[in-house]
Amino acid sequence: MANQSDTKTKILDSAEKLFAERGFSETSLRLITSKAEVNLASVNYHFGSKKELIRAVLARYMDVFMPAAAAAIIQVKQQKQCASLDDIFSSLVSPLLDLNTVRTEGTLIFLQLLGRGYIESQGHLRWFITTHYGQYLTQFVHAVAESAPEIPAAEMFWRLHFTLGTVVFTMASADALTEIAAADFEEHNDIEAVIRKVIPYLSAGVSAPVG
Amino acid sequence: MANQSDTKTKILDSAEKLFAERGFSETSLRLITSKAEVNLASVNYHFGSKKELIRAVLARYMDVFMPAAAAAIIQVKQQKQCASLDDIFSSLVSPLLDLNTVRTEGTLIFLQLLGRGYIESQGHLRWFITTHYGQYLTQFVHAVAESAPEIPAAEMFWRLHFTLGTVVFTMASADALTEIAAADFEEHNDIEAVIRKVIPYLSAGVSAPVG
């Protein structure tokens, strides 16, 4: 019984790293299990299938991040009567960075997984996210909409997806970008620095005057 | 000799559609050739390998779009002394939409291919683009930097990548998004409408005040 959760954790730890780096379908179960130093068949024994492993990897982060993010937004709206978009986005920073304490490089891995999930999977992951965490998503959308009431709902729909694209793409290629930036501009750019750079960009974009 | 280019074109037409829809590695040569109604081996005969087919699919659009985009930017800078970011981004719209006259749904397919290419391929495609079309890219970066001189170079580096992420992600999931938007807001959203929605978002983001 002690080894069960040990094997399960080893698989999850190995899988999330590889999934974030190379994507879901480009990562084979054999690579995951060999890096985790467990048997190939243990994935299907503990998780049932590769699809369910993918969902389990994502759920481990979602279950931590989503409630924390929801609480942070509620807190911001209590402290400030009229929270700005910058306030809303900024309130998500510490829930994101707290994932680094949960697991090594947790923040980066979570954001990369999110990006891979949104781009790669046509069906099962998007369904999994919306059905399991849909309440949090709508709550977040409402908070943003309240902070930019001049933007019509239809326009806001698109701008939030633009925002998602910005975040997801940036994080999916964050490794390469921070290297280039460090070489070209001699700046120190860890994941937190990138997050803090992107927030003004997103706020300005979401609240841009409607053409 | 008449059938050679015929088969080649049939393969390219079938491949670009499937690549844009489901990504490169998720699209098998057998699916491409069966939809194109040609023999499986003809891909390797005419293109050498799957990688070279991918490059050929992308090059067919790049060779049309890149010179047209470059010309459009030059024209804008001649007409207006101080072209705004909106002007620069907007000048790319008609070169993009002109791809629809080259091939059916050309604009959408091109942008989706670009997105897939940037996200999926770690090496060969990124190398192919920068070495073959790098001159156009640097020209575009300079034009943007000129239109937002208050943004430091290091900050602009990041914001242009945010911009790339927005465009690429939006287009990669454009099919799903336009469907949802149509259902939720009863709006008509073709690819041009999305492009025109994203431009104010990008302009505001790139020129946002630096924190």
Added chain:
DNA sequence: GTTTAATTTAAACGAGTGTTTAAATCATTA
């Protein structure tokens, strides 16, 4: 019309995939 080259075709190859099986091993409980 014959020869030569280009193209198409069907079949197979070797490697890699997720999944399943049944035996072996381990831990727990009686």
Added chain:
DNA sequence: TAATGATTTAAACACTCGTTTAAATTAAAC
């Protein structure tokens, strides 16, 4: 300790993939 259930293991299965081969077909050149 013996028995029972949980877990691990090695092997095989069935399938898909990109690529290659060699023969068949078509087109071009002489």
